[in-house]
Amino acid sequence: MDTRRVDEGPDAAKPRPLRRDAELNRRRILRAGREVFAARGLQATLNDVAHHAGLGVGTVYRRYPDKQALAEAVFAEELDEIAAMAQEALAEGDAFAALAGFLEKSLERATYNRGLRELMRHGTLEGTGLARARGEIASRCERLVARAHAQGVLRDGVTGADVVPIAAMIDAVMDLSTERPGEMWRRYLAIILDGLRARPDQAPLRDAGGTG
Amino acid sequence: MDTRRVDEGPDAAKPRPLRRDAELNRRRILRAGREVFAARGLQATLNDVAHHAGLGVGTVYRRYPDKQALAEAVFAEELDEIAAMAQEALAEGDAFAALAGFLEKSLERATYNRGLRELMRHGTLEGTGLARARGEIASRCERLVARAHAQGVLRDGVTGADVVPIAAMIDAVMDLSTERPGEMWRRYLAIILDGLRARPDQAPLRDAGGTG
């Protein structure tokens, strides 16, 4: 029997604070994870992360039972930062510029973050600890789009759900170039944004629903 | 000394025709390769192909020393078919419709062909047997674009080199949906095409050159 927790509530689950060195290492691991996943993508190994953090593999595995756990911790932070960008965009006056600016800023951040890009390409995130942040981003995109529609600057039929595919498309352009992504993607984002703008003579945009 | 080839030219390199059964199997393999690469992508194994062809692994390895060899044979055919589509498009009167139609048709073909999509995403193809077909497609795209410019229907600054990134973008949309690609990509192709169309008030398209 474990007597140390006898006075905590039934399901307290309050993890005792880490020893000082352990806590320091936890941060090191998180930071290394961010850097390694950004540089080499999600396929990077916990061994890679450990080495990059200057720690042993065992140390990493003790703190994060597997890659999934570390990845969730890392990307929860990053997605929150993107959610914050969306929030800022909601403050801008020109709704089209707000939407465009959000896309540009968030994609710019993704440029040198392979892990983030792989994540947003495979989408779902259901059942992971990232669902909350993802939902927040989605709902803010929805509002961004609604605002633009209200101002009449966005083509009829455009939806908040269009943001993810657009991001995926730009990501594909970044992937195209060997080595570093470069700035080519901005060209294509511009093209897409022009296709999204409301125009007088416009043909109706085809249905958003369907098989995928 | 090999007396059988004594009267062929210095570097004749004319492979003796295959035995009937071997030739039959060669075709079976090629066909199976097409189907398997289309369904499961380039990561499919030669063992997979062999099984799908109803043949032993050894049979496949004898004909095609490795996956690369088979893949080149398979995709040379497929790229030639796409090159033919571009050729047809060059005959159409309306140059914008021709370009749009070519993109739509070729991407439609890619929809259910994972291997083809992976190929066009990674691009280069340099140093493979596919470089020729790729070059043919590229030059026809160039002509398609030039024609559209001549008719004044294409936005200033659009290049033949834009075709590959556009294809990559649509491919990314197809990848987004779990399971079969569906028809969603047509929506985004429409958006992009609208962004490509010449318009009176248009801002100049940003530079095509650069780091990638």
Add this chain to the structure above:
DNA sequence: TCACAACCGGATACACCATATCCGGTTCGT
């Protein structure tokens, strides 16, 4: 200062996978 729990390191066991070969048996071509 001491004692012990918590922690560290990284060699290593494990499981998985694609690749490619080898060779006894079979079929084709002459």
Add this chain to the structure above:
DNA sequence: ACGAACCGGATATGGTGTATCCGGTTGTGA
């Protein structure tokens, strides 16, 4: 009918990512 060409697929090989284990070290509270 004879030999060359061919077939089949079990299996050797090498590489990779995952996760554990345990002897040695360090932080912490008494």
